[in-house]
Amino acid sequence: MDTLTQNKILFAQDISKSFPGVQALSNVTLDVREGEIHGLVGKNGAGKSTLVRVLMGLHEPDAGTLTINGRIFHSITSSDALAAGIAYVPQHVDMMNSLTVAENILVGALPKGPLGLVNWGAVYKEAHERLSKLGLELDVHKRVEGLSVAEQTMLAIAKALFGNARLIILDEPTAALPRPDINRLFGFIRSLKDKGVAFIYISHHLEEVFEICDRVTVLRDGCLVGSYPVADLDMAKLTNSIVGEDVKEYERSSTCVPDAKALELVGLTRRGHYEDINLTVSQGEVIGISGLQGCGAEALGAGLFGLEPWGVGEVRIGEDAFTARNPHEAFAQGLALLPQDRYRFGLIGLRPVRENVTYTIIDRLMGLLGIVKVPSERKIVAEYIDNLGIVTPSQDQMVRLLSGGNQQKVVFAKLAATKPSVLVLHEPTQGIDVRAKVDIYRIIDELAAQGIAILIISSEVRELMGVCDRILVMYHGRITNEFKRGDPETTPANILRAIEGGSNNAKE
Amino acid sequence: MQKPTANPIVLALIDNLIWVLVLAALITFSVLSKSFITPYNLVNIIPKVAAIGLLVIGQSFTMITAHFDLSSESGLGVTAMVAGLLIATTQYGGLGVMAPAWLAIIAMIAVGLLIGLANGLMITRLRMNNLIVTIAMMIALRGVVYIISPGSSASFFGPVFNWLGGGTLFRFQSGAQIVSVPVSLAFVLLAFAVSHIITQYTQFGRNMYAVGASRDAAESSGIRSQRIILYVYLISGLCAALAGLLSAGRLDSATPRSGLGWIFPVQAAAIIGGISLSGGRGNMIGALGGLLLWGILDTGLSILQVNPFTIDVFRGGLLLFAVLLDALKTRYLYRTAMREALSTTSIGLADTSLGFK
Numbered sequence: 001m002d003t004l005t006q007n008k009i010l011f012a013q014d015i016s017k018s019f020p021g022v023q024a025l026s027n028v029t030l031d032v033r034e035g036e037i038h039g040l041v042g043k044n045g046a047g048k049s050t051l052v053r054v055l056m057g058l059h060e061p062d063a064g065t066l067t068i069n070g071r072i073f074h075s076i077t078s079s080d081a082l083a084a085g086i087a088y089v090p091q092h093v094d095m096m097n098s099l100t101v102a103e104n105i106l107v108g109a110l111p112k113g114p115l116g117l118v119n120w121g122a123v124y125k126e127a128h129e130r131l132s133k134l135g136l137e138l139d140v141h142k143r144v145e146g147l148s149v150a151e152q153t154m155l156a157i158a159k160a161l162f163g164n165a166r167l168i169i170l171d172e173p174t175a176a177l178p179r180p181d182i183n184r185l186f187g188f189i190r191s192l193k194d195k196g197v198a199f200i201y202i203s204h205h206l207e208e209v210f211e212i213c214d215r216v217t218v219l220r221d222g223c224l225v226g227s228y229p230v231a232d233l234d235m236a237k238l239t240n241s242i243v244g245e246d247v248k249e250y251e252r253s254s255t256c257v258p259d260a261k262a263l264e265l266v267g268l269t270r271r272g273h274y275e276d277i278n279l280t281v282s283q284g285e286v287i288g289i290s291g292l293q294g295c296g297a298e299a300l301g302a303g304l305f306g307l308e309p310w311g312v313g314e315v316r317i318g319e320d321a322f323t324a325r326n327p328h329e330a331f332a333q334g335l336a337l338l339p340q341d342r343y344r345f346g347l348i349g350l351r352p353v354r355e356n357v358t359y360t361i362i363d364r365l366m367g368l369l370g371i372v373k374v375p376s377e378r379k380i381v382a383e384y385i386d387n388l389g390i391v392t393p394s395q396d397q398m399v400r401l402l403s404g405g406n407q408q409k410v411v412f413a414k415l416a417a418t419k420p421s422v423l424v425l426h427e428p429t430q431g432i433d434v435r436a437k438v439d440i441y442r443i444i445d446e447l448a449a450q451g452i453a454i455l456i457i458s459s460e461v462r463e464l465m466g467v468c469d470r471i472l473v474m475y476h477g478r479i480t481n482e483f484k485r486g487d488p489e490t491t492p493a494n495i496l497r498a499i500e501g502g503s504n505n506a507k508e
Numbered sequence: 509m510q511k512p513t514a515n516p517i518v519l520a521l522i523d524n525l526i527w528v529l530v531l532a533a534l535i536t537f538s539v540l541s542k543s544f545i546t547p548y549n550l551v552n553i554i555p556k557v558a559a560i561g562l563l564v565i566g567q568s569f570t571m572i573t574a575h576f577d578l579s580s581e582s583g584l585g586v587t588a589m590v591a592g593l594l595i596a597t598t599q600y601g602g603l604g605v606m607a608p609a610w611l612a613i614i615a616m617i618a619v620g621l622l623i624g625l626a627n628g629l630m631i632t633r634l635r636m637n638n639l640i641v642t643i644a645m646m647i648a649l650r651g652v653v654y655i656i657s658p659g660s661s662a663s664f665f666g667p668v669f670n671w672l673g674g675g676t677l678f679r680f681q682s683g684a685q686i687v688s689v690p691v692s693l694a695f696v697l698l699a700f701a702v703s704h705i706i707t708q709y710t711q712f713g714r715n716m717y718a719v720g721a722s723r724d725a726a727e728s729s730g731i732r733s734q735r736i737i738l739y740v741y742l743i744s745g746l747c748a749a750l751a752g753l754l755s756a757g758r759l760d761s762a763t764p765r766s767g768l769g770w771i772f773p774v775q776a777a778a779i780i781g782g783i784s785l786s787g788g789r790g791n792m793i794g795a796l797g798g799l800l801l802w803g804i805l806d807t808g809l810s811i812l813q814v815n816p817f818t819i820d821v822f823r824g825g826l827l828l829f830a831v832l833l834d835a836l837k838t839r840y841l842y843r844t845a846m847r848e849a850l851s852t853t854s855i856g857l858a859d860t861s862l863g864f865k
Contacts, residue, residue, distance in 0.1 A: 307728065326732070327727055327730045328732050337728070339728055344724050345725050345727075346725060348718050348722045348725045348729075348788075349722070350721050350788055350789065350841075351717065351721060355714060359726070360729055360730050362714060362715075363711065366710075370712060371710050372709060372711055414729065418730075
């Protein structure tokens, strides 16, 4: 089909969007045509979510225009977006889980009988008919919570289409889906594509992008790298676009103390999350753990820290057995976790910087009757502010008023204060701008130089390559690959492929 | 440094609104009635509501951790009645045990702590909903008061109780009058002072605010939130016992209806004093202001000889007003937090839950 004559459903031109402290999007242009499956890729923080929110009318762009079905908008509201036929299907589908499929489809418009009471027979018939027209086979009597994830996603897509959507944005629809379900989902999407429905397909699973997309747009650091027909690309070119080649990355030299074990995991297994994890980390060593969502790395970190059960197996810190079952014990035994969601788990926003740093060590600062010795506290906090370069007008500033990078440094201070032997960092530079990221790497470097073993759970391959001595890849709950720094095999492309399970071909 | 999106001036105003209201109330009633602004009257504003004051303290402790204890009014009733049974003669409704005052006080405190323990364990160990648990306890304990009470009341608590509840600390001359400063005023002020020190200056207090502001973040910082919550319920139970002490002392009797319905002015005073319903905000000084406001309202309306049922309308109205202010405050904080967080994280669209309150 001649691409020039195909109708453009959406044309987003030169979209820019900034927030206090961070430029989320700069001059991003994207166009999607009728019947096209258009991939949108980029690492976390590249701007995909922000762009989608702009398209959905949830953010007003600072600059740029949106042309939807020929109408030009400078800013749209979410009802404009819906009315124009743009729908969003989130990764964790938003359905009324305890209600049936039919009820979810016909919500708000249940067919009624003569007395105004619901006519359930008509409800199920109508729902079934609508689904059949789309070629989707689902039991309309079943409760949504009983459907598989793939079926829920397909139902969400169907619902969007019933709402007259012409462009459906799919956010990571295949995370943790087994192969047969992916095939079914893709079959459904392709049948809709033939009917002229357009899709924006957001995914970290690059192999799938090659499988189902017609074109793909790559974002990096809020900028458009390019939009390419998939046929013109191969995996290497795509990963290089995503990860970037020209940026001078942070490089650190190893501070590993060989033969000094800091952390040892033997046969760690937690059903449904990870299996047979064997790992030894030396003092001063920095290792990265990467994988797709649901690969088990997240659960491993949370399990070690005591936020979740860690399953069975042996864990040793130094020579001692590690038995912590909650964060309090974990700190006491020398393991600390930097959570991914610092807003919910990392910091208490309304409280001042000073308090947020000392929650973990406050028993050292108590005087008579349990009253906190504030001068001693101030002294310790001042040292951390100085060492970590935390930018704040005062120790009493509410921590939520700091920028993302400085907030993260406060969390680091809190954890470092516990003098841990092992530090687990979960996405330590998420939501932090480029300049502050370097500060964080420096902090990681200094902590490692002190002999602390550091585990970084992250999806930022480039970052891991610069900072880690080793990178482990987890897939479906097992450690599948190990990449050493300096090894010629350690390239972004290889690591990304391992993350997707490519080199193991473990997909059915 | 980025520009803060939550205006610190607005936040300061929000947290200190109570004093503006107290001032407004004082002025209003002084204007409406000449007998309001006398030294005698002013000195007695708090003593009249001393028992409620102790309940406000207990309530504030739990509310700061984002929990409720609606059973404290019944705790007051039970403990007052227990003391009555121990102290009063059989003629005046007691068991005839003729226990000394100190024994009765220890028994009261023990009962109060026991109630707090029961609440705390159900809520932390069994993870039962705190609102329903304490409402159920409120009902059940009120029944208990009726069951253990001898008849209509137990009276004559003796000199210790009378002194604590209604005695005079010292007298001073004001113009032609001699004004007595009640002991209960000192008791209440001392209790608030101690509570303020505990909540603002100790590790326990820090942890309380942390748990209330963000339980998840508190847990991840090594704070044992379950323990903190248990402790605040114990404290609330203790305060209910002390409230029972003041009530029995002041009225010199304990009836099955002691404390009945008091939970509403208690809640109103705490909330309007700045102790947020969502937890993690507010302090004891503000709560004292809330108590003061309630006392002014109560005294003022009585002086104006307002119909007691109209006073009930005021009670309800004050509580509604307090909750409205709190809702506006919470929404303001949530909106600004949302804006800040959205700008710096890449959480997916589906995730709209934010820990910051």
